[in-house]
Amino acid sequence: MDGAAGEAEWQALLAGAPAEGEGGSxxxxxxxxxxxxTAPDGCIVVGRLAQTLDGRIAxxxxxxxxxxxxxxxxxxxxxxxxxxxxxxGAATVAEDDPQxxxxxxxGPSPLRVVLDPSRRLGAGFRLFREGPPTLLVTAxxxxxxxxxxxxxxxxxxxxxxxxxAALLRALAARGATRIFxxxxxxxxxxxxxxxxxxxxxxxVAPMILGSGRPAFAxxxxxxxxxxxxxxxTVHDLAPDVLFDIALGRRKP
Numbered sequence: 001m002d003g004a005a006g007e008a009e010w011q012a013l014l015a016g017a018p019a020e021g022e023g024g025s026x027x028x029x030x031x032x033x034x035x036x037x038t039a040p041d042g043c044i045v046v047g048r049l050a051q052t053l054d055g056r057i058a059x060x061x062x063x064x065x066x067x068x069x070x071x072x073x074x075x076x077x078x079x080x081x082x083x084x085x086x087x088x089g090a091a092t093v094a095e096d097d098p099q100x101x102x103x104x105x106x107g108p109s110p111l112r113v114v115l116d117p118s119r120r121l122g123a124g125f126r127l128f129r130e131g132p133p134t135l136l137v138t139a140x141x142x143x144x145x146x147x148x149x150x151x152x153x154x155x156x157x158x159x160x161x162x163x164x165a166a167l168l169r170a171l172a173a174r175g176a177t178r179i180f181x182x183x184x185x186x187x188x189x190x191x192x193x194x195x196x197x198x199x200x201x202x203x204v205a206p207m208i209l210g211s212g213r214p215a216f217a218x219x220x221x222x223x224x225x226x227x228x229x230x231x232x233t234v235h236d237l238a239p240d241v242l243f244d245i246a247l248g249r250r251k252p
Contacts, residue, residue: 056212071237081107123147
């Protein structure tokens with residue numbers, strides 16, 4: 001799905017989709033995923049979060065279904081269809097037992113990649129029992145299969161978490177170069193903190209929780225001017241608003 005053939009396919013996937021508001025069309029939103037990669041690993045990596053107006057992605061107990069509305073859910077499925085692999089953390093699997101398929105849009109379901117450094121997830125979750133191919137990424141020893149999933153072992157970085165740069169290289173070696181980091185917040189934050197996101201899609205819902213889990217967990221800064229500033233385009237996902245942010249692998 002690269003080059004001219006890829007462009008034709010993603011245009012077909014978006015055929016019949018409604019035009020967006022002032023931020024432009026879905027074509028302009030997704031076209032950057034098919035731009036030539038600039039990073040040495042050869043990947044284009046997009047992260048995505050849905051948050052409330054006060055920056056929460058879930059309640060303190062972990063309940064998050066559904067902060068975004070129907071438009072945001074369809075947007076998530078489109079990202080899955082347009083990417084070769086979708087990445088989630090172990091906590092997302094434990095709390096939501098997701099399928100990570102493209103049930104709401106045309107197009108293929110991606111390779112499902114679960115980050116589980118200590119291999120704490122059991123094999124009873126749906127990702128490991130049914131559906132498209134799944135890759136369990138871990139630093140722990142154990143069998144080469146986890147239910148129906150293949151196991152990929154990679155090392156850890158200086159922080160003790162999985163070496164995400166090594167993961168991208170391993171996925172690229174498998175031909176998976178468009179990577180969708182779907183969640184949760186800790187996983188997206190780790191890719192952001194490592195400078196491994198080319199783009200970030202943040203959906204903001206017209207909702208205030210007043211408490212709960214923050215969207216991002218990043219190193220603390222002492223001054224406002226030390227924060228990461230960026231340009232964005234705005235897309236209408238009524239009743240929500242989607243911000244498309246070009247990061248270009250910049251670190252906070």
